[in-house]
Amino acid sequence: MLEESRDTFESWFLQAFDVAAKAVWTSYYNPTLSRLMELLPASLLKSFDPQLSNVLKLLKFAETCAMHYEKHGNTTSHPVIFDSLQRLTNDQKTVESMDILVAGADTTASTLTAAILHILPAQHIREQLVDSLKKIDFDEKGRLVLSELEKIDYLVACVKESLRIGLAVPGRLPRVVPDDPSSPLIVDGKRVPPGTVVSMSAYTMHFNEKIWGLDAREFNPSRWLTPDAKKLDQYLCTFSKGPRMCIGQNVATAEVTIVLGYLFKSFHLSLPPNFERPKMADLFTLEYSKPGVHVNFKSVI
Numbered sequence: 001m002l003e004e005s006r007d008t009f010e011s012w013f014l015q016a017f018d019v020a021a022k023a024v025w026t027s028y029y030n031p032t033l034s035r036l037m038e039l040l041p042a043s044l045l046k047s048f049d050p051q052l053s054n055v056l057k058l059l060k061f062a063e064t065c066a067m068h069y070e071k072h073g074n075t076t077s078h079p080v081i082f083d084s085l086q087r088l089t090n091d092q093k094t095v096e097s098m099d100i101l102v103a104g105a106d107t108t109a110s111t112l113t114a115a116i117l118h119i120l121p122a123q124h125i126r127e128q129l130v131d132s133l134k135k136i137d138f139d140e141k142g143r144l145v146l147s148e149l150e151k152i153d154y155l156v157a158c159v160k161e162s163l164r165i166g167l168a169v170p171g172r173l174p175r176v177v178p179d180d181p182s183s184p185l186i187v188d189g190k191r192v193p194p195g196t197v198v199s200m201s202a203y204t205m206h207f208n209e210k211i212w213g214l215d216a217r218e219f220n221p222s223r224w225l226t227p228d229a230k231k232l233d234q235y236l237c238t239f240s241k242g243p244r245m246c247i248g249q250n251v252a253t254a255e256v257t258i259v260l261g262y263l264f265k266s267f268h269l270s271l272p273p274n275f276e277r278p279k280m281a282d283l284f285t286l287e288y289s290k291p292g293v294h295v296n297f298k299s300v301i
């Protein structure tokens with residue numbers, strides 16, 4: 001993917017995400033249209049919108065991954081997701097593969113964009129982060145070890161604050177109230193009938209001043225370093241909560257920790273003088289307008 005374009009991060013893979021993301025609200029609010037599209041053959045769909053061919057290519061890619069496992073089994077030295085999906089039909093395996101590809105890419109990228117956007121203009125935060133990273137060194141293979149990075153409190157605080165303010169999935173996540181008389185859903189003293197669709201959002205939770213204080217909308221990693229900061233963890237719902245919460249949350253947190261650690265240890269990063277903040281749009285995941293965030297890199301070594 002990185003090799004596809006020399007000067008930009010454009011790739012068919014990411015274009016497929018853009019098209020799929022834009023279709024999310026159509027399928028939410030116009031389920032009949034999205035059901036109709038499911039019935040149409042791929043060739044016809046492509047003639048409606050040529051960009052859809054990248055989504056179909058992504059689906060094909062997911063199918064190839066699932067079929068590769070079917071034919072060869074696990075060819076790696078570690079467990080893979082398909083080991084746990086053996087009860088599913090081939091179509092279901094393809095959809096699960098697609099789910100993981102889509103769920104894990106833009107969300108993590110969006111969180112890192114938020115981190116860069118907030119850390120670079122705030123000199124005191126940037127300097128404190130760079131300073132905190134002096135506690136560790138690259139290993140003999142030039143890598144930063146995750147378990148060592150996780151011991152750097154200020155980096156961990158920056159990661160948590162990026163997950164909070166970046167809220168890569170900002171909107172409401174619907175749930176159906178179960179029919180369980182032993183544990184009815186009571187809100188403000190009123191019983192919500194079973195079958196009702198209810199939802200809450202990371203957006204309302206993460207900007208609630210009663211929880212985070214008057215600076216709820218500011219990027220302030222230090223809020224995670226106070227003596228009673230542990231209690232804030234329960235209000236961080238970037239990955240949702242409960243049985244359907246994100247299965248990739250540990251991978252995502254590790255990725256953000258490693259990338260921030262690596263970037264701020266290896267480079268002097270700065271925003272160009274004519275920098276303009278990209279616009280944000282809630283397309284189920286939080287997307288930033290093109291061309292994204294341009295950053296000046298200067299090697300530390």
Ligand code: HEM
Nearest residue numbers: 103104107108111168169173238239240244246247248252
């Ligand atoms: C910062 C990065 C990420 C964020 C903010 C995020 C957020 C979320 C949220 C809020 C949900 C719940 C959706 C709902 O309740 O309807 C979810 C589900 C999911 N996420 Fe993530 N995610 C991230 C990274 C990842 C990664 C790296 C993977 C895979 C490697 C992943 C795989 C999944 C899957 C498969 C689900 C569906 C789980 C289910 O329905 O049981 N996510 N994610």
